[in-house]
Amino acid sequence: MKKLIIGIGGITNGGKSTLARSLHEHIANSYIIAQDTFFKDDSFVAVDSRGFKQYDVLDALNMDKMMNKIQTWQKDPVSFLASHGLRAQSPRGLETLKDVYVLIIEGFLIYNYRPFNEIIDKKYFLHIPYDICKARRCSRTYNPPDPSGYFDGHVWPMYLKNRKEMEDTVTDIVYLDGTQSKHQLFSTVYKQIEMEMQRLTGND
Numbered sequence: 001m002k003k004l005i006i007g008i009g010g011i012t013n014g015g016k017s018t019l020a021r022s023l024h025e026h027i028a029n030s031y032i033i034a035q036d037t038f039f040k041d042d043s044f045v046a047v048d049s050r051g052f053k054q055y056d057v058l059d060a061l062n063m064d065k066m067m068n069k070i071q072t073w074q075k076d077p078v079s080f081l082a083s084h085g086l087r088a089q090s091p092r093g094l095e096t097l098k099d100v101y102v103l104i105i106e107g108f109l110i111y112n113y114r115p116f117n118e119i120i121d122k123k124y125f126l127h128i129p130y131d132i133c134k135a136r137r138c139s140r141t142y143n144p145p146d147p148s149g150y151f152d153g154h155v156w157p158m159y160l161k162n163r164k165e166m167e168d169t170v171t172d173i174v175y176l177d178g179t180q181s182k183h184q185l186f187s188t189v190y191k192q193i194e195m196e197m198q199r200l201t202g203n204d
């Protein structure tokens with residue numbers, strides 16, 4: 001059995017969940033672990049002097065818990081899928097790839113957490129310009145909702161800081177232009193993953 005771990009990282013509202021979901025739909029025996037399901041309870045998130053909750057930092061997330069879930073998958077993907085109500089299956093027409101189990105790790109701060117960089121085989125990072133990011137963010141409602149001024153006062157400056165830190169420490173990232181169509185992004189990444197799966201199963 002072969003295992004492949006794909007990272008779909010990037011800016012808030014860059015299209016990470018959308019891309020991760022399409023990949024999952026098209027790759028048999030794949031599973032998504034999403035970082036935004038590991039936020040700490042609101043009461044444990046620090047607040048700055050302006051009253052802004054510090055959500056866009058690793059401290060706001062239960063990264064140990066996320067790592068534990070990933071390790072459970074790594075130990076035994078078949079049991080992992082079964083315990084999440086999924087049965088391992090043969091992909092349509094690609095019999096030879098059936099023994100590849102694919103984990104998709106999706107999130108806005110996955111490459112800022114060092115242990116992940118060692119285990120992610122293919123690292124993708126979606127980016128979009130400030131204006132598009134702000135527009136997409138403003139049309140979405142988080143829980144708790146963004147207070148007024150949150151994007152410019154917290155989200156964007158933290159994005160710039162986290163991105164710089166990532167660029168200074170991680171070198172093997174494939175950058176994706178999140179202004180491309182959903183289909184274009186899916187098709188670019190899917191082709192590369194398919195090639196990687198073929199390489200793993202010795203079919204290239």
Ligand SMILES: Nc1ncnc2c1ncn2[C@@H]1O[C@H](COP(=O)(O)OP(=O)(O)O)[C@@H](O)[C@H]1O
Nearest residue numbers: 011012013014015016017018136178180181182
């Ligand atoms: N390639 C794209 N082009 C235009 N809009 C997109 C694209 N990908 C995602 N979106 C839209 O942007 C918003 C955020 O997408 P989402 O996948 O939830 O982003 P993220 O997980 O990075 O926060 C959604 O309204 C989604 O439909």
Ligand SMILES: NC(=O)c1ccc[n+]([C@@H]2O[C@H](COP(=O)(O)O)[C@@H](O)[C@H]2O)c1
Nearest residue numbers: 011012013036039055056108142143144
């Ligand atoms: N899911 C939550 O509990 C929660 C709460 C408040 C803010 N957020 C925001 O989620 C963003 C990260 O997720 P996305 O990359 O999907 O936008 C961060 O910018 C953070 O400000 C999430």
